[in-house]
Amino acid sequence: MAEAAAHAVKAVFGALMAGGGAVLVILILIVGIIGGAAFLGNSQSSEALSAEVLAHTPAIQRYASEFGISEYVPVIQAIMMQESGGRGTDPMQASECPYNTQYPNTPGAIQDADYSIKVGVQYYADCVREAGCEGPQDMDKLKLSLQGYNYGNGYISWAIRNHGGYSKANALQFSQEQAAAHGWSRYGDPEYVPHVLRYYSGGGLFAGLFGNGQLVTIAKSQLGNEGGQKFWSWWGFTERQEWCACFVSWCADQAGLIQSGAVPKFSVCTDGKNWFQNQGRWQGAGSMPSPGAIIFFDWEHDGTCDHVGIVERCDGTTVYTVEGNSGDAVKERSYAINSDSIMGYGMVVY
Structure with missing residues (x-):
């Protein structure tokens, strides 16, 4: 948990500083002080899951x-x-x-x-x-x-x-x-x-920085990025590539999920889909995904994965996502839960 926290805080602070968010950083520091006091005053701490x-x-x-x-x-x-x-x-x-x-x-x-x-x-x-x-x-x-x-x-x-x-x-x-x-x-x-x-850490002040919310928080911090150079160059490419998978992998890396083995580092959508299926962590289309799940798309309806993003939330009828390379930018999108363009979901075990 400490390592995941470090990754999350690094990612959020980095995103804020990159956007010139000095005032927001100050606010977060203030919130952190308040949150620290709250944690010190709470005798319960989250114990590890088996x-x-x-x-x-x-x-x-x-x-x-x-x-x-x-x-x-x-x-x-x-x-x-x-x-x-x-x-x-x-x-x-x-x-x-x-x-x-x-x-x-x-x-x-x-x-x-x-x-x-x-x-x-x-x-x-x-x-x-x-x-x-x-x-x-x-x-x-x-x-x-x-x-x-x-x-x-x-x-x-x-x-x-x-x-x-x-x-x-x-x-x-x-x-x-x-x-x-x-x-x-x-x-x-x-x-x-x-x-x-004692085993649950999701109700605290920083719930969005840990567990399912962590990946979503990091993804949303990149909204507005255009061109995706930050993501495809991080992956190791020297020139522009279709970068939706690079974006998902970058977010997962910032959350510590690649290092932990919860998400693969992939630049080709099909490779990511195959990995989740081979690991037994695949959730079929038409079902209700959890926040932080990886969503895979088949635009041509030919059985080939064309695009990938991150599930922000699902209300039972609509799936809300954060996606890279959506019109060559990081954007929020939404789809009917039964959309025939959704292939399925990779379940991220946090």
């Missing part, structure tokens, strides 16, 4: 997209980390979820990790919607959705009706009341929210 959780991330991304919560991938990773560390055949501990129709609804009954992820993500999507969570940075409602995943989403409606939302106190109250009503010694984990959030 190799097992990272290995499951492509499945998490796939099902998060399918169920309309693609921006919550880091949250789901944190849930999985708390539930199982990514180990076992039921890494989301989703056997008791109502969407589990293939195995008994008893703890640990699911015997298929991919199915566990599908069931768990689908159920968490319900929790997000019932909590009214507007995004992963909507921390109050995010906490409500998390506790709902642990207790069952009946807690969410109860907490809203009786207390206006989540609190540690009412999470404990609900646990005690449910345990007493069922004659059990305990019910769920009243500390589930802080237990999950």
Whole structure:
């Protein structure tokens, strides 16, 4: 995380200075001081995800997209980390979820990790919607959705009706009341929210500099660049090339994603597409991509990849992108999610 932070800060500051953004740099320094104080005052720090959780991330991304919560991938990773560390055949501990129709609804009954992820993500999507969570940075409602995943989403409606939302106190109250009503010694984990959030770093002041938002932030810092010399010369070319892939690779390099092996360095669109497909990190056209995914296009509809960009966001019907060499400039674009020019997406495992 420290290395990724260094890359992100270097890229953003470099972009601002290149654009003569001295005033913005001063503002960022001020924000940094405030943010530093916020971090010092927060006893929680983001703990590392296990190799097992990272290995499951492509499945998490796939099902998060399918169920309309693609921006919550880091949250789901944190849930999985708390539930199982990514180990076992039921890494989301989703056997008791109502969407589990293939195995008994008893703890640990699911015997298929991919199915566990599908069931768990689908159920968490319900929790997000019932909590009214507007995004992963909507921390109050995010906490409500998390506790709902642990207790069952009946807690969410109860907490809203009786207390206006989540609190540690009412999470404990609900646990005690449910345990007493069922004659059990305990019910769920009243500390589930802080237990999950120790693995989640997406709700802080600098959320746009890390994880999925990092690549988007760097790409957007280059909006307005014309000609692309900065990108194709960085790649090693001595004269102008079609530079959309060079732009994506440059952004990935600035984010530390090439060094980490999350994104290849490529100058030919087909090479990038093939790499993601060979790595099992390919998401088909028509699905909902996560911010920071790599989007590949086929303008001629002949099966050959012609263009590439970076997904900024997707609202379920429209995909918004940042692209190099779009009219020989870095521009924001948008497409219908079912556009027949979209070949698919490379999923970036952060």
